[in-house]
Amino acid sequence: MSFSAKSERVRRSLLHPLKFRLYLWRKLPLAACGGLRIDQLDAERCVVSLPGGWRTQNPFRSMYFAAQSMAAEMSTGAPALTLAMGSDASISTLVLGIRGEFVKKAVGRCSFAFDDVAAMARAIGHAAAGSEPVGYVARSTGRMTDHTVVARFEITWTFKRR
Numbered sequence: 001m002s003f004s005a006k007s008e009r010v011r012r013s014l015l016h017p018l019k020f021r022l023y024l025w026r027k028l029p030l031a032a033c034g035g036l037r038i039d040q041l042d043a044e045r046c047v048v049s050l051p052g053g054w055r056t057q058n059p060f061r062s063m064y065f066a067a068q069s070m071a072a073e074m075s076t077g078a079p080a081l082t083l084a085m086g087s088d089a090s091i092s093t094l095v096l097g098i099r100g101e102f103v104k105k106a107v108g109r110c111s112f113a114f115d116d117v118a119a120m121a122r123a124i125g126h127a128a129a130g131s132e133p134v135g136y137v138a139r140s141t142g143r144m145t146d147h148t149v150v151a152r153f154e155i156t157w158t159f160k161r162r
Helices: 005-015 017-027 029-034 065-086 117-129
Strands: 037-041 046-050 091-102 110-114 134-144 149-161
Touching: 005 017, 005 037, 005 065, 017 029, 017 037, 029 065, 037 065, 046 065, 065 091, 065 110, 065 117, 065 134, 065 149, 091 117, 110 149, 117 134, 117 149
Parallel strands: none
Antiparallel strands: 037 046, 046 110, 091 149, 110 134, 134 149
């Protein structure tokens, strides 16, 4: 799978640090305050990282669950945005649900990876070709820098042709 020319332009903008930071401040200020960063976005996977420390910390000195949820959602949302904006049809995207499992106390920088961009592209392609909404469950796994799994998320997306 490869990105369309339109998707590739969106992808490059999201990977450009200054453009992405400005986008966050304009559209998702909480993510900007939290220090969210896209480390990788390609046709196979998306990796989003979040710093540890005062911006994302809870009173128990671990990463707040909402900060982890935000990073997990962005790891699936960035490819969804890239693919939907690159589609020939106008596609609406909506998160219908999120389920999280917190496996270990998250301390320090964590990365959240979504590893099935190709399957998401197929779901968006089906939505573009039809008139019915298409559901897709995206799985994102959070890991600390030592690769210890801290959380697993399932984000349920729906894609629909407008």
